[in-house]
Structures are given as structure tokens and as C-alpha cells.
Amino acid sequence: MSSSLTPRLFISSGCILERKRELPIEGEILVKKGDLVNPNSVIGVTKLEGEVALLRIKDQLGISINKFVSGLLVKEGDSVLEQDIIFNQRGPFGLFSSAFKSPYSGVVEFISESSGTIGIRLPPKEFKLKAYIAGEVLNVEQKKSATIEGRGGLIQGIFGVGGEQIGKLIALDVGIDQRVSVEHLPLQCDGCILVGGICPSSEVLLKASERGAVGFVTGSIEDASLKGFLGYDVGIAMTGSEPITMSVMITEGFGELNLHGHIMEIARLYNGSEASINGTTQIRAGALRPELLIFPEDSKLNMEPIEKDKGFYEGARIRGTREPYFGKTGTIKKLPVEVELLETGIEARVAVVKFDNGVEASVPRANLEML
């Protein structure tokens, strides 16, 4: 097969960040090239068309289509207010009228003279697009998008839930191999993105959310804890629209895996800084991984450019991503060209790895990721 990217998740205390921010439908971009923005800046607005509510008047009143047509009090394009009478049909001798009040305010989108239905277009909802990153507007596509470039910390995760949130980074006082407990959580977490530890239980996550946290970044999680936090099992690796107020990002995987030491170093260095988190994960072609972006003051920013992908090389630091070396870190000693026959009978290209615990082993390259 042609070359493919070496598996790795990016961790940097300071790099160039560029994001194209797009409106869901055409609207107005409020910034211009050269403007400086912060993550909470509103850079675009649009109106999302309201839904069409269907009023099945003929069926609800049990009348004929002729009576529906003759009793209509509105036409297509009319504005109506909630409780306006939009249909009225008098019975014999002017008695027993059947009046229908609109349950909505909106505009009459269509009237169906075959089914006796009126469609009311509800009022549009305003959508505000935030910058999400701090930086300078590089480019604007009128009515559609703005591209922003900034500098800050980047931490990519392996899996997340929840969408974009903006808040204040708080490094938890907990070791990279230590389970997060409720005692580790600040009493007040309003607008905070918490970083640290491993394996928060569902109780911890729910408590953090209850206390106002908007994000939680941790090394690993137990399957049951995620289920307890969300209220259901995640079956497909496509997330981001869960109905939660706190996005969660896991950096290493499921089970008991230590948080990457460098992530905690960065969190402590930038404790209190503005940050953005996005738990959206999509693992297919065009994969999306969750991320934490951090925007410290310029004087604190420690640039650490992300190296170009060089592929695996002798001396590279790696981590195992599958049993029996899952989560173990080490260094590549050798990269044999020939394929090797594994215990399972599968042939694969391997790397000879010296793990930090002293064990030396052949590991399929597909089961390694760069640190």
C-alpha cells in the first residue's frame, strides 16, 4: 500500500493552530482579515430556519375537505400569532362553530387542499458562531466562514463525548497514575475544564458537571463509568452531539492507563489559562479526534512545534496500543524489513521494541503509536 500516516496523537505546549470556522448556512461574518479574536468572540451570525409545524385540521376536527377549504381564514404567506383563529366553520343555522386556533406563531408556509393540512413555519432561531480559538483572522469567505490562526497548546485525545466548550483550564492535583476521586475536584468548577488523573467514576464526572465544569480531560476511563455518566452505552465511534453540558476527553484509552506525563506538565504550566475543548470523535475516513486547545498569555507560552511525520525510526519513543503491550511505553530498537509471522499466524511488519520495564519484544507496527 502507499504510504500512510504513522499513528500518533499530538501533544504540544505551543504550536501554530489554524481553524476554519464555518456557519451552518449562509449568514453574516462579523470579522475581517487581521482582526484579533479570543475563543469566546462571536465571529458570525445566521438565522436557522424554523421548523414547519403541521396542523392536520381536517383530521383533528373530523370535517370534509370542502368544509376545510371553505372555513380557512388564512392564506399562504400570512403571519399568524399563537392563539389566532385560523379556521372557523359554522354549523347549520349558524350554530356549533368549529374554530381552530394556531398553537404557534409563525408564517403560513403551505395549505394542502387534499389532506386538509396547514404548515406553519416557526420563527427562525439565531445562531452565533464563536471563534473557538484565540488568534488573528487570516481569511474571510463572505457569509460563510472565517479562518483563524493562533498559537497555543494542543492536546489530542483518543476518544471523547460532547461538543465544543470554552472555559478555564484547571490542572487537578492528582498523579498521572492516580484515580480521580470527588475529593480531587474543586468545590467550584463553573466554566472550568479539568485535567488530570485516570479512571474518574461516573459519580466523579456527574459531580464535576453538577459543579459547573464544561470539560474533563483524563488519561483513561472504565467502560462502565462512561456509560454511567452518559446514561447509555456508546456503540459507534461517532460522537459529539450528546445532550451533556460537560465534554469529556480521554487521552489514552479504556481501562486503567496512565495519563501521559507531558499532558500534565502542560496543564500545570498553563493552569488558569483560557482553553477550548471539543469531545467530537469520528473514527472513519476523515477521522476526527477530540482536542483540548490552550491559550496562555504570550509571556507564558512555551513553543514546541510539532514535528513532521517521519514515520517510525530507530530510537523513536512509542506506546503499545494492543494486548499484550497495551499502554506500555518504550523505544524502537530495530525496524526489520521482512514481515514476521506472529503467534496468531498473521504476517505483519514489526518493530523490535525495548519497553521501559526492560522487556524487549517484536510488536506489529500497526499496534504502536508515536509518543
Place this chain on the structure above:
Amino acid sequence: MNKSITSVIITDCGSTTTKARLFEVKDGRWRFVARGEAPTTVEAPLADVTIGVRNSIIELGEITGRKFLLDKDIPWNHDLFDLYLSTSSAGGGLQMLVCGAVAKISAQSAERAALGAGAIVLDVISADDEREEHALIETIRRIRPDITLIAGGTDGGAENFVVSSAELLRAAKPKPRFGTQKKGSVIYAGNKSAAPLVKHILEETCDIQFTQNVRPSIELENIHPVREAIHDLFLTHVMSQSPGYDKLLSWTPNPILPTPSAVGVVIEAYAKRSNKSVIAVDIGGATTDIFSVFKDAAQEFQFHRTVSANYGMSYSIAQVLIEAGVDLVARWLPYKISESSLRERIRNKMVRPTTIPQSFDDLLLEHAMCREALRLSLDHHKSFATELSGQKKERTIGDLFLQKSQSESLVSMNSLDCVIGSGGVLSHAPHRGMAALMLIDGFRLEGVTEIMVDSAFLLPHLGALSEVMPEAAIEILEKDCLVPIGVSVAPSFRFRKNITKVATVFWNGEEVGTVEAGKIKRVPVSGNGEIAVEPVFSSVDVGNGAGEKYVKSILVGDEGLFLDGRNRPILNKFSPESQLEIHRSLGIL
């Protein structure tokens, strides 16, 4: 065979990988010659499917030492090959929404048409849907189907249901995923009397096309025109809007088939040519496709396809675990594992889908998941592949609502002649016996069934080829694609205390083994020959009915006969020790 064509390159543009295959005439016969692969490039930043196609053909050239491509403007070196074809499921393939009047009648027929055309059906909406209208409108907006199919009402019959569907669509204004056109594409295949009204309701919000009613009467299902309409619209509207497809379309003289449609074409052709009932399965990372060809009551071959969109071996592997449950997965393992460990391993596979099993335990866990994905997918398929399919039957309205007579599944495992497995976990199982056992256990094979695998991922390519040169496609299918593994002999019987022997098996007239109650074992025979299976007692059904002998000429692959006396249905509970014994007896461990 077309005498002027002796060399064909065919690509299949998958969601992740573009696979190029070279087929040529060698010694007067069509053969598979070489393969090349490259990442599919339909997504940003490259956003041009032809880049991945070119890369895969460049790799093909490197392997064969031939430069098939010239430069960008004139891609092909026609001195070196004669024809280029392609199939595609890139960008998620063809995604459809189906709207019908009644879930079990028109909506189901419309869904069959969509699946037969190679689509992934994102949702099925019917007038008897239990969801609220606002939820349906929100759903339509969110899923952004490439094509919406509206069906409902017999010709000249009720119009209100199909008008409701049209009004829902008008309210939702579905927008396409790709392309600059603002309107969604709709095909109307319902009551022809309602067509003018549907046109009036939808013409301002959607691009609408009309075709024959998929259910012109209650008794008749008319799928073919709808499938053709879907396919044509897919090419002109959907594919032409996808990144690079207009260029790709210009490279080939033939339409680009959706991958599942191409696989279905060649499976159906194989079944008819060999006069066998066939189930083929393609189990991928995200979905499991099942294709079946069975004879109906009128002895006509009927083809069905289902896509179990949430049962796969990587991206959706956790969904298989959720639906099957830990116990049903763990029952296939010859070792003990805690529930939390099992769940976490599967979750980690979900988030790192490109990893491969290094330890044997891990490999066997993947195989256990495969069994459950197969089981769930087949159950879904059986409920779909039903008797009503294009044949006029005398049936009253009352019959429609009787559970027994309506929608009896055509899929009868006892009359199944052949199962074909495709997809990495089956095709690349390190021991062919493992693939056989996964298919036997997952599909709960009954009677006598040939087991084969697609060894080189050629099915989509051969489907495209069969549209142009059907004989060539079948020749390659039989010679180079399908690898016979063995034959499963799996009787079902009424349990009796103290029975050991269930059936006696003969190969070319000689007794070669017995099916023993509760056990599965392998008998090493292979090649073409005659198998005979004799029940030992009257309740044993070996494929021809209780107590009846079974005799057939058959091809047995190198793994031989799998004599499976575990009975049907298969137990929900096995001990690790019994699984270890099974694996050892079959030579897998």
C-alpha cells in the same frame, strides 16, 4: 468473451482503501493477475477520488513492472490494457431515506428496492410510524440523504398516506451531503394517481423523478424499475457531485456501480449459474452486508441484500457487544475473561481500529465478536428476505395481517447450499478452519453446506466485470476468487438421553465418519465427490427432512468435512473448557 478485450483494470473505491485489480487472459482463460491498493482520497484535504485511484494503479504498475498510467491529462496507456471499470462505496456510499405508507407493505418494498440498488438505508418512515411528526422532520434534516424514495398506496388506491410523506419532506427540506445544488433528490414510486399532487407539493423544494409503483397492488412487488431509477439518479446527481467523480466517470465507458450493488450482481449470477442457494457475507469495519439467493415457492431465484449498518469489526464493534451482550460473546472463548476486561478490549479496538491481534487470546476474541456480528446480521436479513417478491400470489387482505402467512423468510438454513465469506476477519483468518468455524457458529449452519471465502477481495470488481463480460467474471470467480474451505454437516434432532451417534457420513461410497451428539470434529476429505449423510434415528434432519437420507455431488475444500453434532439451535452457554476441546479437535489450537 469479447475478443478485442484481453486485459481489464478495475478499481473499487472503498471508504478507506481504493483497491485496484488486474485481470487478463492467460492461456485462453481469464485470470486475476495482480493487485494494488492506496488510501481513498475522497475526503479533505485531497477531496478528489481520482488521486487514490491513480495511486492504486501506480502500485499495480510497480508490482507488475508496467506503467499503466501516462500523465494527468491522458491517464491511460492503452497499449498495456483494454478497459477500465470501477465501483465505489467512498464517502459512505449511497445513503437513502425511504418513506412508505405502511411499514410492512410499501415501506418494506421500498427499502428492499433501495438495498437492492446498493444503498445504505438511513431511516424508514411510514405513515404508521410511532414517532411524532416534529421528530420525523428533525430526523430528515439531520440525516441528509442522497436520495429520498417515496412509496405508498396501490395504483388508484388511497392517496393520503403518500401525500403525508410528501408534506413531511416539504417541511424538512432535506439538503444533500455533497454538491452545490440546494435541493434534495427524490424518487416517487407510489400510487400513480397521487403523482400530480406529490409533484405539486414537492416541486419547489426537491428535485423529483417519477417511476413505476413499487407496490402497484397488494399482491405484487415491482422492484426493478425503482432500482434502475435509484441507480441512474445516483450516478447523475450524487456521484457526479462527489469530489472527483465527474473526472472518474469520464475515465470509464461504463457506469460506476455502488460496491454492494456490484457484489450482489456477481453473487446472484453465481447462484443462478451453479443452481445453488447462496448466502454471501461481507463483514467490514463498520457494516456487515449479507446477500442471499434462494428459490421462492415458484422455484424462481430471489435475490436479497441487507446492510447491517451497525455491526462491524472495528468502528461499530462496540455496538455488536452492546446488542449481543458479554455472555454471548464470551461463550465462544476457550479461556476465561472478566466482563470489564472484555468490554475494555473491545472499546480499545473501536478507538484504534487499525490495530491487529498479536496474541492468540486477542485473535480469538475478535473471532468471537465476528460470530455475534454474523448472527445479528443474519437475523436482520432473515426478517427482510421474505416471500413476497415480484410473484403474483392469491392473497386476501386478511392474509396480510396474519403473522404466519405474511412475510415468511425465504432464508432457510436447511436448504442453503453454499455460504461465502468476505471481509478481513474471514478472508485473512490465519487458519482456514477458523473462518469455517466462525461461519458455522455465526450463521448456525444446518444440513449440508459448502463453505467458501473470497480470498482476494475480488467480489466488487467481478460484479463490475460481469456487467460487461459475465462469462469472464464467473471464470475468475470460480478459479481465483472463491476458495472452498470445507463442508459443514450439521443435523438438527430431537434430544434423546444417552445418544451418541446422530448420523453416518459417506464420501464416494465409503463411510468416513459419524456425527456425534454434542461434538464437532473434522474429517479430512477434499475435492469433488459425492457426500451421503444417513440419519441414525427418525427425528434427525440432515437436510432433506426428518429421517431422510441426504445425497449430493459436492466440492469439499482442503479443511474437509465439519461434522457438527451440537444440534440446532446452538446453546447459549459453553464452558471455556468445551470451547478449548472444540478448537483442539479441529486442529485450530
